[in-house]
Amino acid sequence: MISKLALNDVPDVLRKPLLVEYKRIIGNYLERNWLASELSGGRFAELVFAILEGYATKSYPTKIPPKPRDFVAACKKLESYTNVPRSFQILLPRLLPVLYEVRNNRDVGHVGGDVNSNFMDASAVVAMAKWTLAELVRVFHKLEIKEAQQLADSLAERTLPVLWKSDKTVRVLNNKLTFSEQILLLSSDAKGALPLQNLMSSLDCTNKSYMKKILKTLHDSRLVEFDPLASMVTITPKGSQESEKIIGNMTDPTI
Structure with a gap:
C-alpha cells in the first residue's frame, strides 16, 4: 500500500487537512519550530x-466542522458509542484532549525558575x-500494528527539513527553489522584520541591486x-499563505 492511498475511506474534506497537519507537526519538529508543531x-x-x-455516527461532515465549544466534553461523549473499536471509544477520545491542551494552555508565562x-x-x-495516525490507519485498513506504524511513518517521510539553522545563519535546503520562493x-x-543583510547571507547573494529588484x-x-531605507523585509499575510503552499508542494503535492 502506498501512502497516498492511506485513509482513503475518510472523506477528502477531513483526510487531506489531517495529513497536511500531520506533516506540519513532523516538519516543524525537524526544524525545531516547537510552537508551530504544537499548534x-x-x-x-x-x-x-x-x-x-x-x-x-456513520455520517461524516461535508466540510470541516467548527471545533466543539467544549472539546473535552465532546470527546467524553465519544465514549458513549459502543459500535466502534475500543481505541475509537476509549483511547483516542482520552488522548485528544491532551493534544488539544498542549496547544491551548501550555504556552503561558513562567515564574521563578x-x-x-x-x-x-x-x-x-x-x-x-504518530500513535494516533497509526491507530487510524490500523483500524481503517485492518493492518497489524507494525504495518500501520510503517505506513504512518511513510506519510511524514521527509529526507530533509525545509530550513536548516546554525548559530549564524539560516539556509533553505532545497536549492531548486527560486530566489523569490x-x-x-x-x-x-x-520573528518579525528580517534585515536585508541577513537575507543576502542566507542566500549567498552578493549582488544587492539584484536582491532589491526581486524584493521590489x-x-x-x-x-x-520591503523598506529600502531601513533595509528590512517583513512577510505579509498573503506572503505567509504563499509560503505554506511552497512547503506543501515540497512535502507531498499528491495528497
Whole structure:
C-alpha cells in the first residue's frame, strides 16, 4: 500500500487537512519550530475528533466542522458509542484532549525558575500524533500494528527539513527553489522584520541591486513589505499563505 492511498475511506474534506497537519507537526519538529508543531497538534486533534465522530455516527461532515465549544466534553461523549473499536471509544477520545491542551494552555508565562516546556511539549505532540495516525490507519485498513506504524511513518517521510539553522545563519535546503520562493520561506520563518543583510547571507547573494529588484517585485505583489531605507523585509499575510503552499508542494503535492 502506498501512502497516498492511506485513509482513503475518510472523506477528502477531513483526510487531506489531517495529513497536511500531520506533516506540519513532523516538519516543524525537524526544524525545531516547537510552537508551530504544537499548534498543528491542536488542529490535528480537532480533525481526528471529526473523523471519530463521523465513524461512530456513520455520517461524516461535508466540510470541516467548527471545533466543539467544549472539546473535552465532546470527546467524553465519544465514549458513549459502543459500535466502534475500543481505541475509537476509549483511547483516542482520552488522548485528544491532551493534544488539544498542549496547544491551548501550555504556552503561558513562567515564574521563578520554571523551565520553558516548548521542546518537551512538541516532543509529546509528535509521539501522540504518530500513535494516533497509526491507530487510524490500523483500524481503517485492518493492518497489524507494525504495518500501520510503517505506513504512518511513510506519510511524514521527509529526507530533509525545509530550513536548516546554525548559530549564524539560516539556509533553505532545497536549492531548486527560486530566489523569490526562498525569500518567502526565510521571511516567514523570521520573528518579525528580517534585515536585508541577513537575507543576502542566507542566500549567498552578493549582488544587492539584484536582491532589491526581486524584493521590489515581491513588494509590489504584496507578498512582503520591503523598506529600502531601513533595509528590512517583513512577510505579509498573503506572503505567509504563499509560503505554506511552497512547503506543501515540497512535502507531498499528491495528497
